[in-house]
Amino acid sequence: MAVVYEFVWRMLHALLHLQRTLLSWFRIRIWNWTWRLWRRAVAAVLVPAVFGFQNHPHNNKKLVPTGCKKSCCRVLWKSDGKSLEKLPLHIGLLIAEEEPRYTDIANLVVWCMAVGISYVSVYDNQGIFRRNNSRLMDEILKQQQELLGLDSLKYSVEFLNNSNDKPEQQGLSCQATVKVLSPDDGKPGIVTAAQKFCQLVEQQQKRSTDLDVNMLDSLLRGTKGMPDPDLVMKFGTVDSTLGFLPWHIRLTEIISLPSHINITYEHFFSALKCYAGCEQRLGK
Amino acid sequence: MSWIHKGELTFIERLSANILKAGPMPKHVAFIMDGNRRYARKLHVERQQGHTQGFDKLAETLRWCLNLEIREVTVYAFSIENFKRAKDEVDGLMELARQKFSRLLDEQEDLEKHGVCIRVLGDLTLLPLDIQKLIAQAVLATKNHNKCFLNVCFAYTSRHEITNAVKEAAWGVEQGLIKPSDVSEFLLDECLYTSNSPDPDLLIRTSGEVRLSDFLLWQTTYSCLVFQSILWPEYSFWNLCEAILQYQLNHHALQKARDLHAEARVLQQLEADRCCAAELLQQTGLGKPLDPQLRQEAVQKYTAEREGRVHSFLTALQEKRDRFFTDLNKGSIASAKA
Numbered sequence: 001m002a003v004v005y006e007f008v009w010r011m012l013h014a015l016l017h018l019q020r021t022l023l024s025w026f027r028i029r030i031w032n033w034t035w036r037l038w039r040r041a042v043a044a045v046l047v048p049a050v051f052g053f054q055n056h057p058h059n060n061k062k063l064v065p066t067g068c069k070k071s072c073c074r075v076l077w078k079s080d081g082k083s084l085e086k087l088p089l090h091i092g093l094l095i096a097e098e099e100p101r102y103t104d105i106a107n108l109v110v111w112c113m114a115v116g117i118s119y120v121s122v123y124d125n126q127g128i129f130r131r132n133n134s135r136l137m138d139e140i141l142k143q144q145q146e147l148l149g150l151d152s153l154k155y156s157v158e159f160l161n162n163s164n165d166k167p168e169q170q171g172l173s174c175q176a177t178v179k180v181l182s183p184d185d186g187k188p189g190i191v192t193a194a195q196k197f198c199q200l201v202e203q204q205q206k207r208s209t210d211l212d213v214n215m216l217d218s219l220l221r222g223t224k225g226m227p228d229p230d231l232v233m234k235f236g237t238v239d240s241t242l243g244f245l246p247w248h249i250r251l252t253e254i255i256s257l258p259s260h261i262n263i264t265y266e267h268f269f270s271a272l273k274c275y276a277g278c279e280q281r282l283g284k
Numbered sequence: 285m286s287w288i289h290k291g292e293l294t295f296i297e298r299l300s301a302n303i304l305k306a307g308p309m310p311k312h313v314a315f316i317m318d319g320n321r322r323y324a325r326k327l328h329v330e331r332q333q334g335h336t337q338g339f340d341k342l343a344e345t346l347r348w349c350l351n352l353e354i355r356e357v358t359v360y361a362f363s364i365e366n367f368k369r370a371k372d373e374v375d376g377l378m379e380l381a382r383q384k385f386s387r388l389l390d391e392q393e394d395l396e397k398h399g400v401c402i403r404v405l406g407d408l409t410l411l412p413l414d415i416q417k418l419i420a421q422a423v424l425a426t427k428n429h430n431k432c433f434l435n436v437c438f439a440y441t442s443r444h445e446i447t448n449a450v451k452e453a454a455w456g457v458e459q460g461l462i463k464p465s466d467v468s469e470f471l472l473d474e475c476l477y478t479s480n481s482p483d484p485d486l487l488i489r490t491s492g493e494v495r496l497s498d499f500l501l502w503q504t505t506y507s508c509l510v511f512q513s514i515l516w517p518e519y520s521f522w523n524l525c526e527a528i529l530q531y532q533l534n535h536h537a538l539q540k541a542r543d544l545h546a547e548a549r550v551l552q553q554l555e556a557d558r559c560c561a562a563e564l565l566q567q568t569g570l571g572k573p574l575d576p577q578l579r580q581e582a583v584q585k586y587t588a589e590r591e592g593r594v595h596s597f598l599t600a601l602q603e604k605r606d607r608f609f610t611d612l613n614k615g616s617i618a619s620a621k622a
Contacts, residue, residue, distance in 0.1 A: 241505060280495075
């Protein structure tokens with residue numbers, strides 16, 4: 001009898017895997033088709049509005065230079081951000097997939113900046129991004145140039161490393177802070193803060209009973225001052241936070257997307273819309 | 285038993301359970317039982333009714349878990365944040381707790397027969413004293429049962445729990461039992477309210493919300509998270525099966541991630557021990573011995589001493605925790621006699 005149950009179980013799981021693959025495939029295809037139609041309609045309205053009405057007998061699209069196309073995108077993305085009921089102040093991009101694609105992640109970071117998100121964290125549970133920090137930074141700067149064109153100068157990206165420097169305030173129209181995280185920032189970070197407090201207790205500068213949630217929170221945060229993530233976008237089929245900042249995600253909305261590979265802006269924005277619809281009662 | 289429904293699965297349910305059990309099964313499942321008030325609104329009844337139905341659903345779910353051989357369940361019954369709710373709602377929830385814990389004490393024989401161990405996790409000092417005493421009685425009465433475990437998070441938030449764990453470690457330093465450098469992930473694990481439980485394999489949140497709301501943040505770093513849109517009082521056996529299937533689909537990847545983290549943890553501890561042993565040698569004026577054999581012995585000696593300190597500290601901590609419940613219990617026996 002056990003053999004029969006096992007056989008049925010295996011069949012069930014094979015079917016589920018197949019369903020997941022098919023759904024993923026269909027979702028991307030139908031989605032892209034629907035969104036292409038929608039975006040063309042919106043662009044057709046906005047392009048003349050941005051550049052003034054062009055009285056060309058030929059197709060406008062062919063004659064709009066690439067720089068203007070990028071500006072058009074930037075305008076669309078900015079207005080997308082403003083159209084949402086709420087936008088996260090800090091977004092965590094959790095890549096739960098084996099092989100990260102730096103260009104796609106860089107695109108995600110640039111879109112976050114373009115819609116108006118101030119803090120972006122990038123995380124994977126094997127510490128790959130931490131080890132290849134400069135490669136990721138270079139890719140982000142490259143994609144910033146690629147996607148935002150001339151306007152990329154109006155956007156400042158501050159990369160936070162493990163130093164205690166505060167991000168500099170610059171008088172630019174858009175500023176974003178990007179941080180690369182790894183599992184070492186999770187539980188090991190809490191252990192370090194605990195050791196710091198215990199040292200103060202050993203030196204009799206504090207008593208054990210002095211510690212409360214706010215004090216531990218300040219010890220953890222240090223002087224970097226990044227707020228808690230409001231939203232984690234998880235890419236991949238693993239249903240777990242995989243060690244991402246356990247202390248900081250107490251109220252974080254966790255939205256899953258199937259993959260970051262070839263991720264489109266439309267997919268990314270749909271997740272933001274999902275976030276905008278979430279209601280937090282904060283215990284009340 | 286009022287906390288665990290009587291009854292067996294139907295034929296179809298039994299068949300499905302047997303099929304599921306052919307694959308890896310979670311040993312510990314955590315529930316965020318969300319949606320009682322929305323359910324009450326949907327049915328146009330009082331909120332309190334929603335909470336009562338929610339408790340009944342818990343009793344039913346515990347029965348299903350036992351049928352599925354899931355031996356440990358942790359539930360988020362009342363958050364510290366919930367004290368912010370309207371007074372009548374909070375009072376209603378406290379009254380429900382009073383009734384249910386009192387009922388539990390009347391069913392001690394049944395609890396013993398089924399080997400049910402009840403633990404209540406949270407900052408119990410925030411609760412009315414009479415409820416603290418009821419809880420203490422229930423916890424002490426079922427302490428040695430070991431067939432299945434129910435952990436009720438009451439007056440709980442994860443950040444309070446983690447802060448409390450760090451406070452306990454600091455208390456250990458104050459008492460001279462451990463050094464600050466002895467504080468590690470393992471030590472903090474043992475200082476949490478959940479120290480007697482393995483990490484949950486599966487966390488289920490109902491009502492469609494997709495956040496953890498300050499529940500088991502430390503313990504669920506590698507758990508399978510399943511968010512289901514059904515409201516808690518409407519939860520069904522099939523919803524539970526669906527969640528377990530999700531767990532089974534994720535099992536391999538999560539096991540891999542967990543093993544990676546465990547390996548990293550071992551290496552980090554070894555590295556920390558090496559640094560501390562080297563520092564100690566420096567302080568005792570011996571400097572860094574060139575002989576790798578001597579260096580290795582110094583590290584091993586340091587590790588053994590550290591583990592000894594941690595063991596003494598954890599024994600003292602367990603005694604402190606037991607005293608909290610026995611003192612409360614003495615208080616209730618004394619007032620019963622008076």
